[in-house]
Amino acid sequence: MLIKTNADGFIHPVASDITPQAAYRRRREMLKLMATGVAGAALATWASREALALERPGKLAALAAAKSNAPGAMTMEKVTPYKDATTYNNFYEFGTDKADPAKNAGTLKTAPWTVEVDGLVKKPGKYQLEDLLKLSAQEERVYRLRCVEGWSMVIPWVGYSMSKLIEKVEPQGNAKFVEFITQADPKTMPFVGSRVLDWPYTEGLRMDEAMHPLTLLAFGMYGEVLPNQNGAPVRLVVPWKYGFKSGKSLVRIRFTDREPRTAWNKAAANEYGFYSNVNPDVDHPRWSQATERRIGEDGLFAKKRKTLMFNGYEAQVGQLYAGMDLKKNF
């Protein structure tokens, strides 16, 4: 049986105006069309995406959202299984092994949660998570996430464009960069006492990068709230940059006129630059960036796939870097 509903009858994702019954019938019609060979390739992709999207994991609270219309926001590639996306993580506050965050992040206290907005901004303040959630309509976006280590995933995120928050808080004219500061609580994050990084983990974007419609403030994934190991309760997702730019468990957003230092740049400036755009032509000093391994899909001996410029988002973001030497600004 292709159509699945959870015990509560929830079909994910459904626009709030469609009843589960209506959605069920609509999908049945589509699948019938496909079986009779009437459907074209586009329809087949649509149906398989719908079938995939139905696999809501049922582990955490639902956070439903309509599919995004933002150009480039819905890759049709196969979504990484939830189990892989939640057990193979980088979240150094909980340990440096890929399996550590899933084991250790249970101690992270995600409520109450506030995000402070400050620096060169007309409306600074402390925003409660609940208020941030309500600030704009949530969308589902299926993004590739490419780690600098050479692996990638495809994740259906739930959130809204960072630009919605930036517009609301009104940066001053001299604000040129945004710094993202994440939680660093030694009581709940066991490795914040370690010297692996200079805590808190911080990241930064140029203002136009932060305002780009693809830059996502994410509260959920796979139709549910974020698991702790993936950056609960709120994180950044910048799909055309290496994964480390996407800071998890954000507590402060600061507007500034200077390029902010970043945690990885402080740790190893020759390996991690400020821009960190996914770029197959610029190798990491210790390994190539030309190919990648898709977690959960490609076996250990499977052929690696070619890494795409800007992680495949060149049409959407290429113009942000017109005239810039991306080998120098790596």
Ligand SMILES: Nc1nc2c(c(=O)[nH]1)N[C@H]1C(S)=C(S)[C@@H](COP(=O)(O)O)O[C@H]1N2
């Ligand atoms: N606070 C914090 N954010 C972080 C990291 C981290 O160690 N701490 N790791 C980064 C790296 S290197 C990657 S690849 C992504 C991984 O996100 P995921 O575990 O949801 O796939 O998170 C990024 N955000």
Ligand SMILES: [Mo]
């Ligand atoms: Mo990463």
